[in-house]
Amino acid sequence: MASVGVDSEVTRIMLAVNESSIKGYPHASISSKSAFEWTLNKIIRSNTSGFKLLFLHVQVPDEDGFDDVDSIYASPEDFKNLNRKDKINGSHLLEYFVNRSHDLGVACEAWVKKGDPKEVICHEVKRVQPDLLVVGCRGLGPFQRVFVGTVSEFCVKHCECPVVSIKRSAEETPHDPVDD
Amino acid sequence: MASVGVDSEVTRIMLAVNESSIKGYPHASISSKSAFEWTLNKIIRSNTSGFKLLFLHVQVPDEDGFDDVDSIYASPEDFKNLNRKDKINGSHLLEYFVNRSHDLGVACEAWVKKGDPKEVICHEVKRVQPDLLVVGCRGLGPFQRVFVGTVSEFCVKHCECPVVSIKRSAEETPHDPVDD
Secondary structure: OOOOOOOOOOEEEEEEEOEOOOOOOOOEOHHHHHHHHHHHHHHHOOOHHHEEEEEEEEEOOOOOOOOOHHHHHOOHHHHHHHHHHHHHHHHHHHHHHHHHHHHHOOEEEEEEEEOOHHHHHHHHHHHHOOOEEEEEEOOOOHHHHHHHOOHHHHHHHHOOOOEEEEEOOHHHOOOOOOOO | OOOOOOOOOOEEEEEEEOEOOOOOOOOEOHHHHHHHHHHHHHHHOOOHHHEEEEEEEEEOOOOOOOOOHHHHHOOHHHHHHHHHHHHHHHHHHHHHHHHHHHHHOOEEEEEEEEOOHHHHHHHHHHHHOOOEEEEEEOOOOHHHHHHHOOHHHHHHHHOOOOEEEEEOOHHHOOOOOOOO
16 A cells, blocks of 8 residues: 655645734733644644644734733833733733643744734735744634734735635634634 | 544545646646645545545546547547446546555545536535535645635635645646646
């Protein structure tokens, strides 16, 4: 019987992960987690040594440098704190995915970039050249999409590698489907 | 160490395959073969028992019932022959994928449907509910796409399952990139 890619290098799957948009919930978004679980259960399965996961978290710089009401009277020190907080949140997010991958025995790498998520993801795909990019999406209808834009649609169109976008299931969708 | 989906059912990947558009070449299109090879090498890898491939070939009925110049003077008998020929071509196409899967030890099923490929693929996804749909695409630029339309774009937008569209590599692209 012929063998399928047994000797080839591992399949490198990039996962773009983001924070939940739910106020006061500094964890990975529902759709990021769905995309991760889908990749584990449907693609990697028991073949943990055949894959490497590349987690990219893109932090969006706040337009005004503040992200809550306390920051209105910000000093340079507050900016430093904000930046440190941002970094902590980003690392915390990646820590979740890295820890789970490690527990399952799947090799991984994770890093944070700042900027516009859709642009940064495409740029990182070009640089890192994964075999597949997996992005979560909220599965919004066309009306809602007009207002919120979707990173996944942009990536499907513009990234220079195969892209699969994983919708949240109906039972995971929060009361306000724009939340994630 | 935790296990990743070891006990779960196999991952069912649907592959939409079509005939080459190159005149007198009654074989699978370049992009169908690329999508198949990508699935074997990057997803299934050595885990041949973890996956099942579902090959769907959608035959487009000719607008006028003819597909070459000899058919201009068609009798009902010629229509029968055309239909039989169509069926033979469809089966021949599927035979290629089924034989290769069998040689590699990957379980598969294959079937032919008639109709508009994009509509039929979405309909079959709804009926069969695969975990992933893989479609090949020619990787045409926006200008060429206006004239030829692309099945893959439609599937990414409308199919009710995760979809990944695999572009032909530059070295596989024929002289006329609209050919496949």
